[in-house]
Amino acid sequence: MSCSSSSSGGSDGEDEGIENYRKGGYHAVRVGDQFAGGRYIAQRKLGWGQFSTVWLAFDTHASKYVALKIQKSAAQFAQAALHEIELLTAIANGDPSNSKCVVRLIDSFKHSGPNGQHLCMVLEFMGDSLLQLIKYNRYKGLELNRVREICKCILIGLDYLHRELGLIHTDLKPENILLCSTIDPTKDPIRSGAAPVLERPEVSLNGGSTMSIIEKRLKRRAKRAAAKISGRRSSMGGTNPKSRRNLDGVDVKCKLVDFGNACWADKQFAGEIQTRQYRAPEVILQSGYSFSVDMWSFACTAFELATGDMLFAPKVGQGFSEDEDHLALMMELLGKIPRKIATGGVKSKDFFDRYGDLKRIRRLKFLSLDKLLMDRYKFPESEACEFAEFLSPLFDFAPEKRPTAQQCLQHPWLALRKALLPLPPSETNDKANMENLQAGVSNLQIKRYIKGSKL
Template sequence: MPKEDDSASDYSDNESSHSDEEEDIEDYKKGGYHPVNIGDRFDNGRYIVLRKLGWGHFSTVWLTLDTLTDSHVALKIVKAANRYTDSALEEIKLLECVKKTNPESKGWQHVAQLLNHFWHQGPNGKHACMTFEVLGESLLSLMKRYNYKGIPQHIVKRIAKQVLEGLDYLHRECGIVHTDLKPENVLVWIPNIEDYLKTDTADILKEINAAPPNIERRRSSTASWKDGVADVDSISKSKKKRLKKKMKKKNEAIQQNNEDEDELEDTLGNLKINTQWNNSNTSTVIPSCTLDITTIGSEKELDNIVVKIADLGNACWMDGEYTHVIQTRQYRSPEVIVGAKWTNEADMWSVACMIFELLTGEFLFDPRAGSKYNKDDDHLAQILELMRTVPKLLTTGGEYSRDFFDRSGKLKHIKKLRYRRLRDVLHDTFLVPPEDADAASVFLLPMLEMDMSKRASAQQMLKSPWLQETT
């Protein structure tokens, strides 16, 4: 049976999403997060940290000032363990492809753009760092604003069109499958954001510039830690002398003695972490603060909303053959559940689930385990209740198909199904007016085709009449 896994993979991150909880301080260790203070500098002093935007299980994201361009960017700092840096390097390749393939394409502007990438050596290891354009809240935050009762239909249509344009660009022009489309991974672009940020962060920048540089800021400005032992008052003079001698020796002959270098970096790293957390006098990490579009303008601006697909941490090239588990549970396509081969059509299933959620405020499929069946069984049952028929590819063609289906193509573990039509779900459960329910159903169903070879593409969906009244 496939493993019970409700996440997309081991690398997905929510680039700049706010959470009521923050990352675990215990993850600031070897191979883990890089400790960051407001005012720290990265990439030889180019980027100054001003605020924390968010975090994921594999990185933290910070609002920084790019002193080279005098503009604000989002800095993503990935954990240092090899499996995270390897994934980050693959993500960078995908993002570079997105950036360079066709900037003139309409969909290009609806995918978050990588601006720069570099390495940063810290006390917990070597971290892959990426900078992105600064974006606002996610569609999940937008749903919260409407109390999970559904976003107005005309706004959803505008969002859907832009997401499909971005996805069409990823699929047709870049040859990339996103694999984790959901409201958290679509972010709102904020017009005139730089004017807002310059005003909003002016006081923070003044405080940073007025404060004397501390050990972390000097250390963050270079990957070599040449100023390593300065201002560490908590150690004895004799030990400080020994550390200075070791540092001098290191600078004269880098990497001639790896054991000595590792010992030195371990010592300095522990001192820096202790100094950071003790000086800030916190038992918790720095709280996140996302950019809310309502702080910048009125909600009328939502009528002209612009969104961008973000987080290619799980993305892959379309030319491969894949059967591994992808997609966050509620947006997972049936071919993935049964362990069949999948490709970019899986993204289309996720888009349909997401648009339904934007319209209603609730998941289209939200499986739960029972005493005699697991989440995958219930997920397939919920899909069959809506779609009624299941292609042979799913009942026999997946690695786990025989775990779910008998020889006649019926589910093994759940016998009683309550069949329903999508338009009835929209009308009866969510009180969508009949005409709107019919139109939305006609729009969504081609993306929910059980046979992925018949599932509509992003290019085809962009011709849908349901989208034509959007601008």
């Protein structure tokens, strides 16, 4: 499971810090340590998060690799783990075929250590996060066919959570969506062909042990210092622009993870949800939320996959807050928020006057989504219009008007990928039709083409 996933407890930043290995904190793990009466054996650390560390482990009963998430032992962390286990159990019970694009809980148990009793979750082993995929692709944006494939997986997962279970994820973002396999085959314990560690090595400081944290931190600081020096030198010699990578060998099937902040639609417990850049306007205004907040976050994620940039990245400014800047950015892209919505939240008076105008940010520069895709990201007009036509309804300021995940799965933009694939000779239409499809055609034409070719 990815080291940048919160579900896996991971992070791309600094390490978790040795000071957090104390009473109530993390459990110190060494390669070869056994859990659940010897069933699971720690192999290497995958990542960490605010609440937990995550280890690659070998399941000796099932003879397969799993992700072992070990929660901090303090009461509040144990309570959070119990909540997540409850939701993951419901998710697994409702999906016996494991086909709904949501991470699967395999087991859970308690483990006693020097720092207290830790709740542990055993999850299926996953690959890298979509954030790591975006980084691997040098923030250049994925080809739209890849974006479609990923979007379909996300929507299948959201449709299952929303329609079948009544769950709201509340923190959908690229870090919380994991590929089913690793980008680099050598990091996959199965594809790399490495034999599992079945007992604790005599020398345990092998880079995966908690005990080597300080040494690794010092090495990283030295590397960063060297990088800054070389960076200043290289900047004097001009830039070396990078192109996006070839992802032909990368499987982009993915699953939703991290249910630590998820909630039942009828049992909400947090007012402020969602990571800043993926936060819906109704959450900022505190006007109530439902499944549609996930759809807003999904649209932000889809844009980021296609461009390599976050759609909304607000900042605190002179005389205005990050929240107000966020609302201004939304309005510049999507138009003015209807007055009834702008003034209808608990926090509306912090940002809007009675006419629905922002109090402190008065000059807005409007640019539509399709124009943004064409002007800044150089999308061909047909692709920009099709993609914007798919995303725009998801950015409706009225939450009840946003399409559901089920409705999005029926959208012609997702089916366009099929229409662009070469057909067998017996089913291929004439050359002119194929050229029209490759150039990008209207939704109505796409529907007709798909219906006619029975794809």
